[in-house]
Amino acid sequence: MKVFAIISALAAATLVSAGKFHIPKGAKYDLQPNGYIIQYQDSVSRSNAHSNLKKHAIDYKVRNEYDVFNGAAITVTSDHDGDALAAVPGVKHVWRIQRYSVPKTTSNSGKVDEANSVHHMTGVDAAHKKLKLTGKGVKVGIIDTGIDYKHPAFAAAGATEGCFARYGKSCRVKHGWDFVGDAYNGDTVPVPDSDPMDCQGHGTHVAGIVGGNASNIKVGPKPVVPWVGVAPDVTFGAYRIFGCSGYTNTDVILAAMEMAFNDGMDIINMSLGGGSAYKENPTAVLADKLVSFGMNVAGAAGNDGTEGVWMVSDTGLGETSTSVASFDNAYGAYYTVSYAGGKYPYNFASAWGKAISLPASATLFPLFDKAGVLQDGCDANAYKGLDVKGKVVLVLGDYSRCGSVARGEVAKTVGVAGLLAASTPFGMTNLAGAPGLPMASIENRAGEALLAAYKKNPKNVLTWAKDPSSVKVEGGGAPADMSSYGLDGDLRSKPDIGAPGGNIYSSYPRAKGSYALLSGTSMATPYYVGSQALYYEKTKSKPNGVDIRRVFKNTATISKDWGSKTYVSAAKQGAGLINVWNALTTTTRLSPDRLDLLDSDNFQGVQKITIKNIGKKTETYTLSHVPADALNSYSKGNSWPHAKPIIEADHATVKFSANKVKIPAGKSVKVTITFKEPKAGNAKHFPIYSGYVVATPSREDSPAVHVSYIGLKGSVKKVPIMDKDSGLPLLAVRNEKGELSEVSGKNYAFNYKTAAPTVIVRFASHTPNFTIRVHHPTTKAFLGYMVSGQSGTAHFPTGRMTDLDSEGELSLAVFDWHGMVLPKDVPGEKPVFLAPSTYTLIVASQQKLTKGAYPADFEVYNLGNVIISA
Known part of the structure; x- marks a missing residue:
């Protein structure tokens, strides 16, 4: 071993x-x-x-x-x-x-992607057809909920049946272990065994994306449409770390990572994450060690894109491991409705549950108000005096006032034949709908086209297709809204790269339907891992994790948001959407694979890149700059960052030591790049700006390569850490029943047993050292760091919180104090008890990229004196 x-x-x-x-x-x-x-x-x-x-x-x-x-x-x-x-x-x-x-993924019912359509986005289809690559000989470890290894999609090439003998000749799942057992929920004692059968589904779906093959299933459950994974001949290791429900724990994940290493896996897929953090977390630390010993490790960037910046997940934060963002699938197979020569996809409501079929007499009727504006259909009065019986009513798909069920029930009362809801701003919504009513979501552009055609000729007829057809979907091909934004707490560029993760059709446990359409960075990560397997096979080598990550980042497709003319921030898409064909055919290496410019106080404006020509002929490269969107998350002086950052045109100025370089075959050239911070953008709003430095070969048969850069205008030490927008930090009291209530007044009498003083905070961004300090009220002498029975010593680094916790409540960090403090931060120091008296409590969070001198380098909140009685 x-x-x-x-x-x-x-x-x-x-x-x-x-x-x-x-x-x-x-x-x-x-x-x-x-x-x-x-x-x-x-x-x-x-x-x-x-x-x-x-x-x-x-x-x-x-x-x-x-x-x-x-x-x-x-x-x-x-x-x-x-x-x-x-x-x-x-x-x-x-x-x-x-x-x-288990990461929360989005299940998309009612539609199935066209077979392998996602591979059009990435060049995987060309790698399959032109280069005949399948990932054969490459070992991939899936650390997840297990794999349904009996699924026919994991049968070996040439096998007529699925893998009905565990690890047998017909099966590509050759290694594996169940670390926990079915009954494990995160709190119970693990009962490990050798059978990593998946009883949840997540791991089977992930494995299918890496290397499932349902293109020619003869025995067993067949998919709605044939499909093939990225690397359909890889060998799998299945490392099950979840039971049939509940949580898993860090200790189990580390054990699975080490077993995958010992089993000889070439690549580890970790479609999981624990939220915002620093790179010094155990899974990232071990990932870096494994990469140093020849493995490759990829982790999901997280599904917290609706939370705003600073939220990239911990698993891929290692210096040499890869954090993978998600892009929505550009293509899909949908049922369509035709109108005035146009064909438009729709997503039927789950209450209807099937394709819509209505007679030609059921014509279109847009629900306008008196001003000619499309209404949402929530009010029955909107239909008053209108002849909508037997017609298909078009409404605005804005669900801020009422849901699809309510507006469907209203529509039923007036006798409509069907209801179409035009989405805002784009895409199609998953509707619940009202039972018995043909109801569907259509794209925003479809709604506009229907309205334009209706105004020309209200007598146009709707024609409903009997079968789905392939369409390019609105919003597809762009970074997914749910994919988490970076940066990390050290202003490092994370995530690293993006891959298709939205609307991905793949295998699922046979007991749960055999196939499913899911979305998440959990789906993007295995797509990246499968692509690496193709690279291993093509090059007949197993390169260092940093080297192969560089190749894919250099050659990714820099992407725009749907309908946008500007490029998406590197804090969202990393180096861009993976382009497997370019990675397999490039003759150039560009290093390093990212440039971290940091903030205005620590600005790293002079950078060096190395361009290496690995081709067989001398090449001339032209250097250029592609700016990306800047992200403003603090436009209102807020301490909690905007859930959706404001896009700004804050662009850095870039100057090259040479705009063109000529490099002989096998040689390298260094180029110095001088950056200047954007002139636009308010430094008090801490805009995160980014872009791409591009080296374009003169030969057309070799793709351009690039490296991303990212920086923050302003002083990152002033970026808010505590959520003062919510009135925090604050002092509260916990009673004997465990209930918390805010303390009002300055003379509240606490005691350590039945009315413990409690500090409540919310972390709005990273801090290298969060502390709660206890001081003498008159001499101001430091007495120690608060030791909380619930959360340990308040003296630690931490990442940003989500707005809400797993139960839908406001996320809070709570520190009960029962008198213990750690007097000094020195080896061997032990907590001591402070007898009931009066003390001053100070919440102090170290600012980013500072040395940690107190109080100069801290965001400080004095909670005042607490009077503690015996």
């Missing part, structure tokens, strides 16, 4: 140095009680580490042991917290064990 060589390099020595304790967010439902991940110093052996824990009187149970990661997951049974673990000699990092849920 690969791991033996690594273990042999570890010396049995004990280092006396301080470890670092990291706490994610502090939300209770995110953390495993008393569970910790420990990473040892590189030169510390497992036996020495355990010996040191015992010497410090720490009682614990081992959950998992790790070799490549060089650490362990433990449940602490003694009265020790993460700070105590970090103080143990030989410990490098300590994290709370974090819970992960």
Whole structure:
């Protein structure tokens, strides 16, 4: 096994140095009680580490042991917290064990993508047809809910049936393990076994995108339309980390990553994430280690695009791993309706559940108001005096006043034959609809075309197609709204690249219907992974993870939003939409694969890139600059960033040391690039600007290559960290029933047992060090960092929160105080108890890219004095 060589390099020595304790967010439902991940110093052996824990009187149970990661997951049974673990000699990092849920994907009922249509967007179809690439010989590990390995889409080439003998000759799932068991929910004890059968569906769908093949199924469930994954001959490893419901935990994920490494997987797909974070999180740390040993790791960028900036997910944040954004599929197979010579796709309501078929007598009737404006159909009075009986009414698909059920019921009362809702601003909506009413969503452009034709001739006839047909969909081919925005807390460019993830048809467990159409960065990540497998096969090599990521980023397609004339920010699309054909045929390498300009205070305006000609002939390259949209998230002086950033034309100025360079075959040239920050854009609004530096070869048979850059105008240390828009941070009290209430007045009498003082915060962006400091009220002397029984010591880095938590409530980080503080941030320091008295509580969050000098480098909120009685 690969791991033996690594273990042999570890010396049995004990280092006396301080470890670092990291706490994610502090939300209770995110953390495993008393569970910790420990990473040892590189030169510390497992036996020495355990010996040191015992010497410090720490009682614990081992959950998992790790070799490549060089650490362990433990449940602490003694009265020790993460700070105590970090103080143990030989410990490098300590994290709370974090819970992960199966990523929420969007299920799209009622429509199915045309077979392989998504491959038109990326050049995968050309790689299949012209180069005959299938990913054969490449091993891909799927760390997920398992794989339904008996599904016929995973049968080996030439097999007439699916894989009915686990890991047999007819099956391409050759490796795997169930780390948890069916009953595991994140809190229960894992019951592992060798059977990674999927009982949820997510992992089977992901695996199908990488390398499923349902193009010629003869036995077993057949798809609505034939389809083939990106690399239909890859060999799979199925590493199941979820039960049939509930959560999984960081310790399980790390164990699966190491097994995938030991099983010889070439690439690991991790379509999961735990929210905004720094790169020093355990999955990203291990991913970087695995890449250094020859693997390739890709993680989903996250589905929090509607939350605004700073939300890219933790799994792909490693320096050498890849964070993958999602693009919507440009094509789909839909039922259509024809009108006045035009053919328009529609998405029927789930309550109707089938293609619409109406007679020619059911003509179109737009529901106008007196001013000639299309109405939403929510009010019965809108139909008063109108002859709509037996007609198909067209309404505006604005659902801010009422839903599809309500407007459908209103339409039924006036006897309409059907109802069409024109979406705003574009795309088609998934409607529930009213039972018994033919109802559907149509695109915005379709609504406009129908209205224009109606005004010319109201007697035009609607014709309903009996079968679906292939159409290019409105909004398709652009970055998905749900795909998360970067940056990370160090202003690094994440996500790295985009791939198709919206409306992707793939395999699903046979017990759940065999096939499904889903959307999410969970779908984009395996598309990227499958593309890498094609590259491995084409080059007959297994390049370093950074090198192959560079090739795909260099050759991606820089994309625009639907209907836009400008390019999407690199904070949304990374380097752009993956272009597999370009990656396979390029004769140029451009490095590094990103340029981080940072902010105005730390501006890295002079950058160097290296252009390498790997072709067989001398090449001349022309250098150019492609600016992208700038993102303004603080236009109103707000502390919580806009859910949808305001697009601005804030463009950097770019100057090259040479506008053209001539490079012989096999040689490289360095070019110096001088950037100047955008003249436009208000520095007080912290606009994130970006763009692309492009090197275009003179030969037409070699594609242009590019590298993205990104920066922030203004001082990032002034970007709000705490959500003061919601009146936070604030002081509250928790009673004996566990209920919280805000404290009013300055003389509230707390006590540690039945009325504990409680600090409530919301993180609006990253901070390298969030603290709650306890001071003496008169001398102002620092007494220590608050130690909360619920969330540990308030002294840790953290990323941004979502607006709402998993239960739909406002996301909050809550810190109850029962008198314990950590006096100093030094090795071996232990918490002490402060007797009831009067104390000053100060919430202080370190500003980004600062050295952490208090109070100059902190965003400080003085919550005042708390009077604590015995």
